Amino acid sequence: MSDKYILGISAFYHDAAAVILRNGEIVAAAQEERFTRKKHDPRFPVNAINYCLEEAYIEPDEIDAVAFYDNPMLTWDRIVRSCALSGEGSLPTFTSAFHSVLGIKAWVKDHVVKAIGNSGKLGKIVFSGHHMSHSASCYYPSPYEDAAILTLDGVGEWSTTTIAHGNGSDINVLKEINYPHSLGLLYSAFTYYCGFKINSGEYKLMGLAPYGRPVHVDKIYENLIDVKADGSYRMNQDYFGFLEGSHSINQKFCDLFEGDARKPESRITQREMDLAASIQVVTEEVMMKIARTAKQLTGSKHLCMAGGVALNCVANGKLLREKIFDSIWIQPAAGDAGGALGAAYVACHQLMKEPRVALSGSRDRQKGSYLGPGYSDTEINAFLQRNSYPAHHFADPSKRAEKLASLLAEGKIAGFLSGRMEFGPRSLGARSIIGDARNKEMQSNMNLKIKFRESFRPFAPAVLAGDESLYFELDHDSPYMLLVAPVKEEILLRTDGAEQMPEDMISIINRERSLIPAVTHVDNSARIQTVHKDTNPGFYDVIEAFKKQTGSSVLVNTSFNVRGEPIVCSPADAYKCFMRTNMDVLVLEGYILIKEEQPNYTEHENWQEEFQLD
Amino acid sequence: MNRTQYEYHPQVGYKFIPGLKSRVQHEGGGYFVKTNNAGFRSDQDFHSHKKIAKRILVFGDSFTAGDGVSNKYRYTDLLQESLDGTELYNFGLPGSGTDQQLLLYREYARQFEHDLLVISVMVENIRRVNAHYRYYLDAEGDVKVWQKPYFRISNGSLQLCNTPVYPTPINLSDLEESEKEKVDTGGRFEPVRKLAKKLGLKDLLQKIVRFQPVPEYDSAKNSEWLLMKKILQTWIEESEVPVLLVPIPMFHHVEGTASAKSYQARFSELSESCMIHDPLPDLLKYDLPTRRSFRFGKDVHPTVKGHEALAASILPAIRTLL
Numbered sequence: 001m002s003d004k005y006i007l008g009i010s011a012f013y014h015d016a017a018a019v020i021l022r023n024g025e026i027v028a029a030a031q032e033e034r035f036t037r038k039k040h041d042p043r044f045p046v047n048a049i050n051y052c053l054e055e056a057y058i059e060p061d062e063i064d065a066v067a068f069y070d071n072p073m074l075t076w077d078r079i080v081r082s083c084a085l086s087g088e089g090s091l092p093t094f095t096s097a098f099h100s101v102l103g104i105k106a107w108v109k110d111h112v113v114k115a116i117g118n119s120g121k122l123g124k125i126v127f128s129g130h131h132m133s134h135s136a137s138c139y140y141p142s143p144y145e146d147a148a149i150l151t152l153d154g155v156g157e158w159s160t161t162t163i164a165h166g167n168g169s170d171i172n173v174l175k176e177i178n179y180p181h182s183l184g185l186l187y188s189a190f191t192y193y194c195g196f197k198i199n200s201g202e203y204k205l206m207g208l209a210p211y212g213r214p215v216h217v218d219k220i221y222e223n224l225i226d227v228k229a230d231g232s233y234r235m236n237q238d239y240f241g242f243l244e245g246s247h248s249i250n251q252k253f254c255d256l257f258e259g260d261a262r263k264p265e266s267r268i269t270q271r272e273m274d275l276a277a278s279i280q281v282v283t284e285e286v287m288m289k290i291a292r293t294a295k296q297l298t299g300s301k302h303l304c305m306a307g308g309v310a311l312n313c314v315a316n317g318k319l320l321r322e323k324i325f326d327s328i329w330i331q332p333a334a335g336d337a338g339g340a341l342g343a344a345y346v347a348c349h350q351l352m353k354e355p356r357v358a359l360s361g362s363r364d365r366q367k368g369s370y371l372g373p374g375y376s377d378t379e380i381n382a383f384l385q386r387n388s389y390p391a392h393h394f395a396d397p398s399k400r401a402e403k404l405a406s407l408l409a410e411g412k413i414a415g416f417l418s419g420r421m422e423f424g425p426r427s428l429g430a431r432s433i434i435g436d437a438r439n440k441e442m443q444s445n446m447n448l449k450i451k452f453r454e455s456f457r458p459f460a461p462a463v464l465a466g467d468e469s470l471y472f473e474l475d476h477d478s479p480y481m482l483l484v485a486p487v488k489e490e491i492l493l494r495t496d497g498a499e500q501m502p503e504d505m506i507s508i509i510n511r512e513r514s515l516i517p518a519v520t521h522v523d524n525s526a527r528i529q530t531v532h533k534d535t536n537p538g539f540y541d542v543i544e545a546f547k548k549q550t551g552s553s554v555l556v557n558t559s560f561n562v563r564g565e566p567i568v569c570s571p572a573d574a575y576k577c578f579m580r581t582n583m584d585v586l587v588l589e590g591y592i593l594i595k596e597e598q599p600n601y602t603e604h605e606n607w608q609e610e611f612q613l614d
Numbered sequence: 615m616n617r618t619q620y621e622y623h624p625q626v627g628y629k630f631i632p633g634l635k636s637r638v639q640h641e642g643g644g645y646f647v648k649t650n651n652a653g654f655r656s657d658q659d660f661h662s663h664k665k666i667a668k669r670i671l672v673f674g675d676s677f678t679a680g681d682g683v684s685n686k687y688r689y690t691d692l693l694q695e696s697l698d699g700t701e702l703y704n705f706g707l708p709g710s711g712t713d714q715q716l717l718l719y720r721e722y723a724r725q726f727e728h729d730l731l732v733i734s735v736m737v738e739n740i741r742r743v744n745a746h747y748r749y750y751l752d753a754e755g756d757v758k759v760w761q762k763p764y765f766r767i768s769n770g771s772l773q774l775c776n777t778p779v780y781p782t783p784i785n786l787s788d789l790e791e792s793e794k795e796k797v798d799t800g801g802r803f804e805p806v807r808k809l810a811k812k813l814g815l816k817d818l819l820q821k822i823v824r825f826q827p828v829p830e831y832d833s834a835k836n837s838e839w840l841l842m843k844k845i846l847q848t849w850i851e852e853s854e855v856p857v858l859l860v861p862i863p864m865f866h867h868v869e870g871t872a873s874a875k876s877y878q879a880r881f882s883e884l885s886e887s888c889m890i891h892d893p894l895p896d897l898l899k900y901d902l903p904t905r906r907s908f909r910f911g912k913d914v915h916p917t918v919k920g921h922e923a924l925a926a927s928i929l930p931a932i933r934t935l936l
Contacts, residue, residue, distance in 0.1 A: 047639070050637050050639050050644055051637070053637050053644065054636060054637035057635060057646070057648075059684065060644070115644075116643045116644055117642060117643020117644070118643070376633060378621070378632055378634075379618060379631055379634070381621070382618055382620065382631050385621065385781060386620075386621070386622055386781065388781060570617075572753075603754065
């Protein structure tokens, strides 16, 4: 019997992506931004599709079905009805949506044919519901045969929140909350109000929350969102601008919090910190309630989550510690990019009735999310030679690991390109910048000399799987860096009484809080990645070698990019980022490059103007 | 995103990266460039000794390597399918001149047991043979050039120059004025070609002006032709097996907007030393819309149909030599 291939696509809103399944197994997945170098690129993912076909090594006419992650007609229905309800004020929204939905989204098949020549054997596109795509993206690759499924995002077609039940190859939606009531949009409204970009700056708001006090929680509940005991909620539209225009908030919202929105890149004050802390608390409380309802409705022991809100790893960590479910699995590409995977799974298991792939001893079916392009040493050698970039080759991976570990132990910061690129917004040791977590200057060095960004944001620890409980209050794998947990009391350093939040955050940020200060956030928490030998042996070997040399099995792991730039994909992207920043070392598979040995690097344009902040 | 496909080679200038599996986005929907362990576009590894009865080695540029189509749709792969008990090794290298192909033959191919050597000369390659550099626009938009090896005739023999080839791009401005004339920019009247292409008037203009794209073939005494002829003669002499020379016409010739007489006359000068098969008469038997479908809309490389037509034309010639 011939193999069955399904191509999944998400596009036109934000973070376009493509995925390909072979007989229900993920062969490749990638976000378009990695190829076009435009962050959150929403355009039709021609490059990602091309890559998926490359990895699967099939011609377009061998694709059995092409699936799209939402239904443009349902989205159109929502827009028309919402605008009709809002009256004249919503005309700009309607006009913009008219072009966006009917002008582009409705012609998905034409885009596919233009990109790859045909639309596969089925000859038509399978449209999956937006939240069904999210549900499928977290349930089907999870290790569970029975699980509650929770999806939370801004909006997709009509839904904003759904509870579903996954059993075997079936997913049944049990409950949903519809637009304009949306926990995701509420969080985004605060993101915007605090001066960050909607749909990409939410994680900054989450990082800011521990600096603040949740003083506005009551105000939020009293004025903005009415939450019932079962977690269902309604938002007071008097404070929001979703229906009338492009802004998420209106003057009444600003009046409620006694001031205008913070201007992007202006100084962050205690006000924004308190707002961040407050909306974080509300988000967590609503999520707990919804999770309890999901547990009641499904009776399942396990929970799967997706949708942009599922990237709130602080809330995820609390959900885990609440022990509502025995275990939780979160889709690492929880946003719209993951919708491409979900759509492919819907076509595979619900339309074509293919059985799910057996787990065969793996932790899940996501393969560590290392689903993007990889590069051979031969390709990298060709790149280095063509540009006369000096490098040291290590044919033996263990020798490379030893050399890199010794450089890291000296305090060097390394760009690390090894293996297939990650699918999803997190760098998981395939396209990462790494350093010694014990080094108390590491956080500020990485922030200011490499990332060129606001310094309040914490870095994540990558810890050898099995060693996590030595450093963190965590007894659960976290391979996708989606769980936050407290740093162990034993390795915390004593601080002199309660910390006052000064107007200048830097003194607070740079305070040494633990034996791994570079990854210990202001509230003594950490966003943890457990590194597993079976899914990323290259990165595992480096940390293991570092442990042998230093006794520490934790490294700082941050995304291999500068502020506003998509994570690097190719060796050329990595080299460019390496030379633009103050990184000391670059690893390109078996090659190690040292900054001092590189030729002068010049560019015509000021690259710092190339990328915009989230 | 397309992967880097080439690696530096000190004698030839560059060649495909071995073990590559790359999909190239293209107006035809995209195609695979899969290379074997020796770094040639092939689904199979090359072996010194034959495992089946007959083996043919084929050389050429992107028309032979198969730019625009996956390996299995190329005329060489279609020929292999039609020839029972025969395998074809495709040594095509995009962007190369016949001079570089001769160097590839010496460096890699000669060692392979074979029964027939096919040299497919895209007739435009005469310019590449006479070039010392190839034009290149880097990521920053700077005009640079790649050095290439080239031959010159010295005391009646070929003398190889520019080797080892410089591995990295050179600024065009760094070249001496006399060398700047030796940069291959891809054809004559580059600004006019670019403008016509941008305006979508390329085909119409060609039809009206009947531009002769390769005047280098107009005279038997043309120095460019004499160099090309010498390279081909040398290669034919070095070969220990019969040689089939296949001049691949440009689209101007296939679509009847330029005369092929000059190049046909020049290649026929070599008819005593090898067999020449000119596929143009066969291609001209198709009606014009069909001939137009032999190339892509914008890209002039052969479509799958174009490769099928080439294979159908060359097959009888190969059969007579095996």
